Amino acid sequence: MNGKTTAAAPGGPATQDAVSTTALSGDGLHREYGRGTAVVRALRGVSVAFAPGTFTAVMGPSGSGKTTLLHCLAGMDRPTRGTVRWGGTEVSGLPERRLAELRRTRMGFVFQAFNLMPAMTVAQNVELPGRLAGQPPGRARVREALARVGLAGRERHRPGQLSGGQQQRVAIARALVARPEVLFADEPTGALDRATGHDILGLLREGVDVDGQTCVMVTHDPVAAGYADRVLLLADGLLVDELVSPTADQVGARLSRMGG
Template sequence: MIETAKDIGTEAAARAEDLRRVYGRGGAAVHALNGVSVNLAPGTFTAVMGPSGSGKTTLLHCLAGMDRPTGGSVWWGGTEISRLPERRLAELRRSRVGFVFQAFNLMPAMTVAQNVELPGRLAGERPDRRLVLDALARVGLAGRERHRPGQLSGGQQQRVAIARALVARPRVLFADEPTGALDRATGHEILALLRAGVDREGQTCVMVTHDPVAAGYADRVLLLADGVLVDALDRPSAAQVAERLSRLGG
C-alpha cells in the first residue's frame, strides 16, 4: 500500500482498503479497480490522476459513496460505509461529504440561493438562510443570491456548485474535473478557492483531474494505471506531474 496520509497517527477523513470494482461478468468483465488502498488525512488536498480508463473516477465515486465496490471497504472516519443500507448511506452523504462535478448541474429557473438550498429541500429539510448566505460568501458570491445561473459567468456558476456542496459543512469535498469546462484563468480561480478551503477551513478535498497544472495545487497526487495505484507524489510541480504521467501513457 502506498501510504497517503500526512500523519499515519491521524484518523483518515476517508480511506479505502483493498478496493475492487468490477463491471460486467465473465469475459466481458472490466476490472476498474484492482486492490486499491488509500488513506486521506484530514485537512489535505489530494489529486487523483491517470490515463483514460485507469480507474480514477471510479475510485472517486467509491470513496464518495456514489458507487458500491465489488470488494474491499470504504471508511469515512471510523464509519465503514461500503456495506451500509442505501438509505443510511444517503443520509451520511448529505451530512458528511460534498460533491462538485465538471458540469455545474444548476437549475436555470432557480435563483443562486435556491440552487444552493436544493439538496436539502430534496431531503425534506428546511433550509437555513444563514448557512446558504455563508456558503455563498465563502466562495466570493455574497450579494448574488437572487441572480439566476444564466446571469453568471461559467466560473461563477461553478462557485455556486461549490457553495451547494459546502452548505452542509461536509468533512470531505469530492471534485470530479471541476475545471474541465472552464478556461484556464477561471480554472485557476476555482482551484485557488479549493486550496483556500483546505488551508483556511481545514476542508479535506479529493479531486480527479487530467491537468498537471491543476494537480500542482494539491498536497499529494495519486497516480493510477489499469485499476492499480502505482505512485504518490508529494507537493509536486506541474512539470513533475506531467513527466510522471507521460510515462504512464496519460
C-alpha cells in the same frame, strides 16, 4: 503546499491505525462492470487513506479508474469488493437510505458539469441538498457560502444568467454550505478557462487550509494537481505511484512517462 497526507503503499492494505486516524480511506477496492468475458475491471485492489485537512489529486490516463475510485470513495458507487470508511464509519455496506443521509451531511461533491437545476435560483440550488436531507441550511448560511465564492448579491439569479465559472462557484457553494468533512471534486476546472480555473482551485485550497477540510480531486491537468499536497497516480485500475508536494512540471513529466 500545506499539509501532508498519508496513504497505504500502492496496492497494499490500509493499516488499522490508518483507518482509525484518517478522514477517509478505501481498503482493497475492486470495481467490476459486466460479467464473464465482457467484464471490465475498473479498480483492482486499490488501498488509499487521506488525513484530515489535506488536498489530494487523483490522476492517470483515460480509463485508469480515477473517476471510479472517486465515486466509490464518495459513496456514489459501491465497490464490488473492499471497504470504504469515512472516519470510523464503514459506509460501503450501508443501506442506500442511510448512505444518502451521510452523503448529505458529511461530504460535498463538485461535478465538472455543475449539475445545477436551471429552473431554480442560485440560492435554491445551494440549499437543495439540505432541503432533501430535511436540514435546510437557512438563508444566512446560504448567503455566507455564496459570498465566500464571490457571488454575493447573486442569490436570485438563475444558472442560465451566469457564466460557466460562476456556475461552478455555485456548485462549490452548494458543496460547502453544509460544512462537510470531505469535499470531492471531479474535474472541477475541466470546462473552464485557465484564469477561472485558478480561482476555483484557490477556493478548494482555501477550504483545506482555512476550514481543515479533506479534499480529493480528480483532474487531468498538471497545473491543477500542483495545488494539491500529493498526487495519486492510477493506471489500469491500480495505484502505481504517489508524488508528495508536487510541481506541475513533475506531474506532467510523470504522466508523460505513463502515456497520460
